[in-house]
Amino acid sequence: MTVIIYLLPVALFLGLLGLGAFLWCLKDHQYDDLKGAAYRAVMDQDAAED
Amino acid sequence: MNRIAKSATDSLGAETALNMGCCPPGQPGAGYGHLPSAPLAVPNADPSAYVRRKSDGAFELFLIVENITCPACVPDIEKALGRIPGVDQARVNLTLGRLHVTWRDPALQAGQISATLSAHGYRAIAYNAAMLDRLEDDRDRRLLRALAVAGFASANIMLLSVSIWSGNVTDMGTATRDFFHWVSALIALPTIAYAGQPFFASAWSALRAGRVNMDVPISLGVLLATLASVMESVRSGVHAYFDAAVMLLFFLLIGRYLEQNMRGRTRSVAANLLALKAVAATVIEPSGQRRSYPADQLKPGMTVFVAPGDRIPADGIVIRGRSDVDASLVTGESLPVVAGVNSQVYAGTLPLTGTLDITVTSADQDTLLGQIVELMTAAASAKSGHALLADRAARYYAPTVHVLAAATFLGWLLLGSGGWHPALMCAVAVLIITCPCALGLAIPAVQTVATGALLRWGVLLKSGDGLERLAGADTVVFDKTGTLTLGRPELIAGTGYTHDNLTLAARLAQSTRHPLATALTRALPALPHAVPVHEAAGLGVSAVIDGQLVKLGSRFWCDVPEDGPPENGASELWLKKQGSAPVRFSFRDMPRSDAAEVIAALKSLGLRIEILSGDRASAVRPLARALSVDAVTAEARPDTKLTRLQALSQQGRKVLMVGDGLNDAPALAAAYVSMSPSSAADISQTAADIVFRGENLWPVVQSIRIGRASKRRMIENLALAIIYNIIAVPLAMAGWVTPLIAALAMSGSSVIVVLNALRLGWRT
Structure with missing residues (x-):
């Protein structure tokens, strides 16, 4: 069972990575306009030409 | 039928339904009930007064x-603005309906931005970003961060706890269990210190003020559970409650977040409406130069220029120009009045046909508008506080929980044999089991689902408790103009005119914004060619067609002799072709197409109906008869409306007021609950609890139904939470609750409550 000594920190680190990514998105204002962002993904082609 | 698929199509259908109210290039009939539908371009006030300089030297402008x-x-918007030379960035926030533009070139005038938006058919109003509370945004984000941290921690601790629980029934060694407990503590302690803050802060401030709120038992439960678990880990005990403490925070944060999110949506609607009041005015300086100026900083004596389609920013006297002025939002009268030199005009009214130069006599607070707002604020603050269901529940809940926990502790200490340790563990179990997990989710979950359901009907809930009050309403009071009726005249078909005459009249009518003229053009399926016309404000228009003079306008304008007042309060327009007899077109303010149906539906829901109008009795009575409403008050001034509502509430009636005019605003604020169509005056929309879109009144019925259903759902949820407690608390007091049972009970009750709330969405 000694393997959990390594596995637990690894698992927690991976989890923290995900949490960190979420908090970064939040800080980056990616959650300010959920509705708009959903549609931007499909409509940006035209904007890129400008 | 598959429920999920059904709800998916429902929401799709709703999206398209909502979109019909929108959409660009100024399609006629897009939303604004009171504005004569503008051909393509809509006028926008000059926003330069609201341009701000950022710290890095760039300019920025916020627009709604x-x-x-x-x-x-x-x-559409972003590309159009991006094409203006100099604009660095234009970014639309679709959720909030706001636009942020930045640029560096000082030569770029803010007017260009609003002009571009006008040309694309968007109505944009600049606002002061400092006015909209940024602190609140910050709090939203902090809550979401806490939620993320609690979610991460509770998932990880739960994994460890599952291992411990299965270890307890198999052959896990004490060392391994202790190790798992300590890892749990390592995750739980920082999480509780961080994610628990919203609850601790609120509990602390309540305690300092000598009160007890819902957050006190929550904080106490979480802290005691953590403390006891750390002690258990130290003495290598079997039971630790780290998972329960963190999961509790996680569930409660979800409830908090739902609530905050809904309030945030409400707040942004309210803030948008408030910002709309502060439109810019165009001031003519003594030198003759025109300058954009915030309307709330106008002083008496200044001269303002108002173009057709812009609201008049302050009360004043006309010094130049002549125009028909639409005062419907102020007086409830559906027909415009003529304003010429020396006429008094009021803030909030709308010139239709000509430009006006006005000397301001009173501005901001002193205007008629300002006085109505004051009346409204007074009425709103006098309204008796409505105790929310959740608050009423909390008042009994917190003391009960504390007494039970204390009794458990003392009982075990005095009657048990194990000393203080099992006593403390049992008390902690009681606190955890009773923690209002389900209670914390019971009401926000219902509110969130109901808000979504209402949104599908185009109904915006502005105040969080509007739903609960809507359910309690037993009387509905309607305003007439603009609420029961469309607030705009419609041509009465087939009364003494031929199709050729109508087509001819429409050719002239296209060039003016007068509501009767607009009604005339609306009556034709396809528009004939327009002709250049000469317009005499307050009288009519004339044009020369095939060498013949054609006039369209008032009786006087067309030289028709007076023959008594028109029947039934109808208004009229005359067409006079040189050398032939004048032709009459009659108009009436038509009731909304589903008005009768709505009144009948409301009656069948057991509500009493009343009409309270500022219009003439001769116009109100026939409509009331047609809709079979008995209780009618006509010619009511804003303060009469207010008195009537106060009288009703003194009789113990809970009134839902539905109105749109400025004259309704005090009554809307005073009513138990109030609704406004989105075509209403800004002030009325601010005063109302609920705003609904579209041409129909049906959302009123639907809102009451959803309100009642959600109230039922809330009570069911509270009952479920209480039943759960009645079962779980004795078990906890008896000391039979282990961390495993606590975790199951807690998540089980929360899921049941949320599912029950979701049923609301499936039904409607």
Whole structure:
């Protein structure tokens, strides 16, 4: 069972990575306009030409 | 039928339904009930007064774009603005309906931005970003961060706890269990210190003020559970409650977040409405130069220029120009009045046909508008506080929980044999089991689902408790003009005119914004060619067609002799072709197409109906008869409306007021609960608890139904939470609750409550 000594920190680190990514998105204002962002993904082609 | 599929199509259908109210290039009939539908361009006030300089030298401007609800508007606006030379960035926030533009070139005038938006058919109003509370945004984000941390921690601790629980029934060694407990503590302690803050802060401030709120038992439960678990880990005990403490925070944060999110949506609607009041005015300086100026900083004696289609920013006297002025939002009268030199005009009214130069006599607070707002604020603050269901529940809940926990502790200490340790563990179990997990989710979950359901009907809930009060309403009071009726005249078909005459009249009518003329053009399916006309404000228009003079306008304008007042309060327009007899067109303010149906539906829901109008009795009575409403008050001034509502509430009636005019605003604020159509005056929308879109009244019925259903759901949820407690608390007091049972009970009750709330969405 000694393997959990390594596995637990690894698992927690991976989890923290995900949490960190979420908090970064939040800080980056990616959650300010959920509705708009959903549609931007499909409509940006035209904007890129400008 | 598959429920999920059904709800998916429902929401799709709703999206398209909502989108109909929107959408660009100024399609006629897009939303604004009171504005004669403008051909393509809509006038926008000059926003330069609201341009701000950022610290890095760039300029920025925040705008609220009124008619942007569908995604297609986003690239349309952003590309159009991006084409203006100098603009660095234009970014639309679709969720909030706001636009942020930045640029560095000082030569770029803010007027260009609003002009571009005008040309694309968007109504945009600049606002002061400092006015909209940024602190609140910050709090939203902090809550979401706490939620993320609690979610991460509770998932990880739960994994460890599952191992411990299965270890307890198999052969896990004490060392391994202790190790798992300590890892749990390592995750739980920082999480509780961070994610528990919203609850601790609120509990602390309540305690300092000598009160007890819902957060006190929550904080106490979480802290005691953590403390006891740390002690258990130290003495290598079997039971630790780290998972329960963190999961509790996680569930409660979800409830908090739902609530905050809904309030945030409400707040942004309210803030948008408030900002709309502060439109810019165009001031003519003594030197003759025109300058954009915030309307709330106008002083008496200044001269303002108002173009047709712009609201008059302050009360004043006309010194130049002549125009028909639409005062419907102020007086409830559906027909415009003529304003010429020396006429008094009021803030909030709308010139239709000509430009006006006005000397301001009173501005901001002193205007008629300001006085109505004051009356409204007074009425709103006098309204008796409505105790929310959740607050009423909390008042009994917190003391009960504390007494039970204390009794458990003392009982075990005095009667048990194990000393203080099992006593403390049992008390902690009681606190955890009773922690209002389900209670914390019971009401926000219902509110969130109901808000979504209402949104599908185009109904915006502005105040969080509007739903609960809506359910309690037993009387509905309607305003007439603009609420029961469309607030705009419609041509009465087939009364003494031929199709050729109508086509001819429409050719002239196209060039003017007068509501009767607009009604005339609306009556034709396809518009004939327009002709250049000469317009005499307050009288009519004339044009020369095939060498013949044709006039369209008032009786006087067309030289028709007076023959008594028109029947039934109808208004009229005359067409006079040189050398032939004059032709009459009659108009009436038509009731909304589903008005009768709505009144009948409301009656069948057991509500009493009343009409309270500022219009003439001769116009109100026939409508009331047609809709079979008995209780009618006509010619009511804003303060009469207010008195009537107060009288009703003194009789113990809970009134839902539905109105749109400025004259309704005090009554809307005083009513138990109030609704406004989105075509209403800004002030009325601010005063109302609920705003609904579209041409129909049916959302009123639907809102009451959803309100009642959600109230039922809330009570059911509270009952479920209480039943759960009645079962779980004795078990906890008896000391039979282990961390495993606590975790199951807690998540089980929360899931049941949320599912029950979701049923609301499936039904409606």
